[in-house]
Amino acid sequence: MSETHAHSAAYVRREMLPQEAPPALETGAVKWLRENLFSSWLNGILTVVSLAFIWLVLSSILPWVVQGIWNAESLSECREIRDQLYGEGHEVACWAVLGDRWRQLLFGFYPPEHYWRVVLALVVFLAAIAPVLFESLPRKMLILTPLAPFIIFFLLWGGTIWGPLAVLLGFVIGWAIFTYGSPVVGNLGGTVLAILVPILYWLFIAGPIASGLGAILPIGLEFVASDEFGGFMLSFVIGIAGIVLSLPIGIFLALGRQSDLFIINKFSVIFIEVIRGVPLIVWLFTASLLLNYFLPPGTNFDLMLRVIIMVTLFSSAYIAEVIRGGLAALPRGQYEGADSLGLDYWQSMRLIILPQALKISIPGIVSTFIGLFKDTTLVVFIGLLDPIGFSNAIRASTEWNGIYWELFIFIGLCFFVCCFGMSRYSQYLERKLRTDHR
Amino acid sequence: MKRSVFLGTLAAAGLVAGVASAQTLADVQARGELNCGTSTGLAGFSFPDANGEWQGFDVAICRAVAAAVLGDATAVSFTPLTTQTRFTALASGEVDVLARNTTWTFSRDVDLQFEFTGVNYYDGQGFMASRELGVSSALELDGATVCIQTGTTTELNLADYFASNNMSYEPVPIETNAEAQQQYLAGACDVYTTDASGLAATRATFEDPSAHVVLPEIISKEPLGPLVRHGDSQWGDVVRWTLNAMIAAEELGITSANVTDMASAAGDNPEINRLLGTEGELGAMLGLENDWAVNVISQVGNYGEVFERFIGESTPIGLARGLNAQWTDGGLLYSPPFR
Numbered sequence: 001m002s003e004t005h006a007h008s009a010a011y012v013r014r015e016m017l018p019q020e021a022p023p024a025l026e027t028g029a030v031k032w033l034r035e036n037l038f039s040s041w042l043n044g045i046l047t048v049v050s051l052a053f054i055w056l057v058l059s060s061i062l063p064w065v066v067q068g069i070w071n072a073e074s075l076s077e078c079r080e081i082r083d084q085l086y087g088e089g090h091e092v093a094c095w096a097v098l099g100d101r102w103r104q105l106l107f108g109f110y111p112p113e114h115y116w117r118v119v120l121a122l123v124v125f126l127a128a129i130a131p132v133l134f135e136s137l138p139r140k141m142l143i144l145t146p147l148a149p150f151i152i153f154f155l156l157w158g159g160t161i162w163g164p165l166a167v168l169l170g171f172v173i174g175w176a177i178f179t180y181g182s183p184v185v186g187n188l189g190g191t192v193l194a195i196l197v198p199i200l201y202w203l204f205i206a207g208p209i210a211s212g213l214g215a216i217l218p219i220g221l222e223f224v225a226s227d228e229f230g231g232f233m234l235s236f237v238i239g240i241a242g243i244v245l246s247l248p249i250g251i252f253l254a255l256g257r258q259s260d261l262f263i264i265n266k267f268s269v270i271f272i273e274v275i276r277g278v279p280l281i282v283w284l285f286t287a288s289l290l291l292n293y294f295l296p297p298g299t300n301f302d303l304m305l306r307v308i309i310m311v312t313l314f315s316s317a318y319i320a321e322v323i324r325g326g327l328a329a330l331p332r333g334q335y336e337g338a339d340s341l342g343l344d345y346w347q348s349m350r351l352i353i354l355p356q357a358l359k360i361s362i363p364g365i366v367s368t369f370i371g372l373f374k375d376t377t378l379v380v381f382i383g384l385l386d387p388i389g390f391s392n393a394i395r396a397s398t399e400w401n402g403i404y405w406e407l408f409i410f411i412g413l414c415f416f417v418c419c420f421g422m423s424r425y426s427q428y429l430e431r432k433l434r435t436d437h438r
Numbered sequence: 439m440k441r442s443v444f445l446g447t448l449a450a451a452g453l454v455a456g457v458a459s460a461q462t463l464a465d466v467q468a469r470g471e472l473n474c475g476t477s478t479g480l481a482g483f484s485f486p487d488a489n490g491e492w493q494g495f496d497v498a499i500c501r502a503v504a505a506a507v508l509g510d511a512t513a514v515s516f517t518p519l520t521t522q523t524r525f526t527a528l529a530s531g532e533v534d535v536l537a538r539n540t541t542w543t544f545s546r547d548v549d550l551q552f553e554f555t556g557v558n559y560y561d562g563q564g565f566m567a568s569r570e571l572g573v574s575s576a577l578e579l580d581g582a583t584v585c586i587q588t589g590t591t592t593e594l595n596l597a598d599y600f601a602s603n604n605m606s607y608e609p610v611p612i613e614t615n616a617e618a619q620q621q622y623l624a625g626a627c628d629v630y631t632t633d634a635s636g637l638a639a640t641r642a643t644f645e646d647p648s649a650h651v652v653l654p655e656i657i658s659k660e661p662l663g664p665l666v667r668h669g670d671s672q673w674g675d676v677v678r679w680t681l682n683a684m685i686a687a688e689e690l691g692i693t694s695a696n697v698t699d700m701a702s703a704a705g706d707n708p709e710i711n712r713l714l715g716t717e718g719e720l721g722a723m724l725g726l727e728n729d730w731a732v733n734v735i736s737q738v739g740n741y742g743e744v745f746e747r748f749i750g751e752s753t754p755i756g757l758a759r760g761l762n763a764q765w766t767d768g769g770l771l772y773s774p775p776f777r
Contacts, residue, residue: 076754079645104490109486227516288523380520383478389478389479389518392478393486396480397481398481398748398754401754404619
């Protein structure tokens with residue numbers, strides 16, 4: 001080509017130019033700055049103002065945080081050390097309170113020689129929940145999951161090992177009746193029996209069995225009463241128990257509310273509306289104050305158990321509504337498709353409806369869980385010593401009276417880590433489950 | 439009023455339900471542990487130390503009762519109670535005795551059906567203001583903004599006091615004492631009002647306590663004491679005389695250091711002998727061991743010792759004895775005789 005036009009064109013380049021670096025204004029950090037921070041005069045001014053504001057905030061907070069004092073026995077000692085180091089009137093944090101009292105903020109009054117039990121319980125919980133959360137993990141780990149509640153209960157409260165085992169046996173009985181009894185007495189009869197027999201067993205037989213075995217073979221850990229639970233451990237126990245229990249209850253309530261069976265439908269509707277219509281703090285007061293009067297005198301119905309029950313019921317009503325939203329969002333054709341395949345109700349729910357409905361509901365479910373976890377701090381109003389409660393109690397001691405932000409910052413950080421983790425997981429799950437528009 | 443009627447109804451219902459537990463002393467002895475209701479945290483009066491042990495001036499009452507009944511001041515199970523939950527917990531039998539800086543008032547004693555078994559601290563509501571404000575009397579506080587905890591008797595006292603002195607004020611409602619400290623220091627209010635003991639404890643934690651003054655006026659009577667349920671006089675007697683024993687011990691010069699000596703043999707003073715069980719059968723009359731008071735004083739201390747240990751002038755809280763001195767020193771502490 002170039003041969004042909006060699007005489008007609010004034011100049012023809014015959015070799016490639018070496019690649020030039022892009023103009024300085026169009027590359028790297030400068031380009032990013034120009035495009036994102038200084039794209040126009042207005043944006044440039046806003047950027048500068050924001051930077052000045054951030055600087056103002058950080059320059060007053062960061063020294064307070066970084067120069068904080070970690071080694072002191074009391075607030076007054078903290079102030080003495082500060083006066084020596086930085087001169088009077090220079091505000092710095094007194095993190096020493098965390099060093100002195102972190103055990104109480106994390107474990108409450110749990111006996112220190114048994115802290116390993118709490119940590120182990122947390123490890124068991126994480127190991128049990130991991131295969132549920134992440135599908136890439138070996139499926140064999142799922143064996144641990146149904147056993148975990150009993151292991152965790154045994155680790156935290158201690159006592160004889162036969163109690164949790166006797167309760168576990170009830171579930172095994174129920175499962176056995178359902179699996180082997182259903183063919184004999186029919187599906188409905190099998191279900192009813194599988195619920196009734198274990199309840200009767202728990203009410204009348206489990207106790208004697210546990211105490212009998214305990215007398216013969218006293219295996220167990222030292223008993224720790226629930227009033228020694230406190231701090232983050234208390235928040236975790238209430239929060240996790242509430243979360244784990246409320247999801248299945250919420251699913252059943254949501255299905256019940258859509259059911260055509262009159263009693264089940266009305267029961268679900270009334271339950272959900274009553275529970276949601278009243279603030280959580282009222283339910284907590286009910287648990288701690290009113291129940292005392294309805295129960296026969298002398299019954300010592302554990303306050304923490306009462307709170308867990310109330311929190312679970314409360315959150316299950318919210319979960320039910322979230323899941324009902326997911327069920328309603330499914331196109332009618334999905335239900336009809338399931339019917340036309342000849343699936344019965346439970347099969348169609350299990351295989352077609354719920355997987356889709358739950359997927360849609362994930363953000364709602366997780367935000368309910370996050371709310372529930374943070375709501376556990378409300379128990380401070382009924383005298384349970386959660387981290388907030390302990391911050392009050394710690395402040396009442398003569399050494400730390402007058403300390404304020406340090407404790408709240410620590411508590412806030414711990415809650416943030418947990419809630420942020422949950423939030424990130426839900427985003428991961430949404431990305432993984434997104435099967436459409438890929 | 440509505441609330442107290444409601445609480446009263448609850449308390450009455452609790453009593454009906456709780457008739458079976460009129461034998462509190464026997465119950466506690468059978469259980470081997472005293473259930474005691476305390477505050478969830480009040481400077482000097484009840485707080486957990488670094489080892490998780492409850493300490494404080496109110497807590498000491500619980501420990502003293504446990505020492506008297508069970509011979510062991512550590513045999514106490516503490517139930518932290520808030521202002522909302524304290525009366526139901528006592529009425530329903532969740533706790534055997536409530537020692538949670540509770541003011542002895544007519545309606546609590548009569549309407550809520552409790553029995554106050556004495557006064558362990560005579561308190562009263564006071565004011566604290568910044569020295570810069572330049573006030574020397576509460577009567578100069580016309581138009582001031584006042585930080586006040588909601589839902590307490592202090593709120594009503596304040597309204598009464600300002601109304602009767604023809605003054606106006608602007609309340610800044612706050613929830614807890616810690617919050618009040620922050621608000622007051624940040625200048626959200628000119629004056630902070632609460633019980634004088636609380637003011638002293640709060641002021642002691644300030645960077646510069648001398649920049650703040652506690653005004654001389656005390657505008658209310660707040661006799662704080664332990665209480666038990668109506669209808670179990672024997673148990674009420676045990677708690678009442680445990681407190682009296684601590685007060686009398688101070689008056690008679692019995693301390694935790696010398697009590698074992700004094701109790702080893704009968705001495706010259708017959709009242710000391712009766713109190714310490716070396717003479718007479720006072721313990722048996724209460725349904726306790728005869729050395730009950732010895733246990734109280736040796737394990738917990740007399741009133742003055744406990745006061746000094748937790749809230750006295752050697753502590754950061756630094757309260758003077760004031761009204762809480764023995765009657766012989768011009769205070770109000772006056773134990774009936776042990777005979």
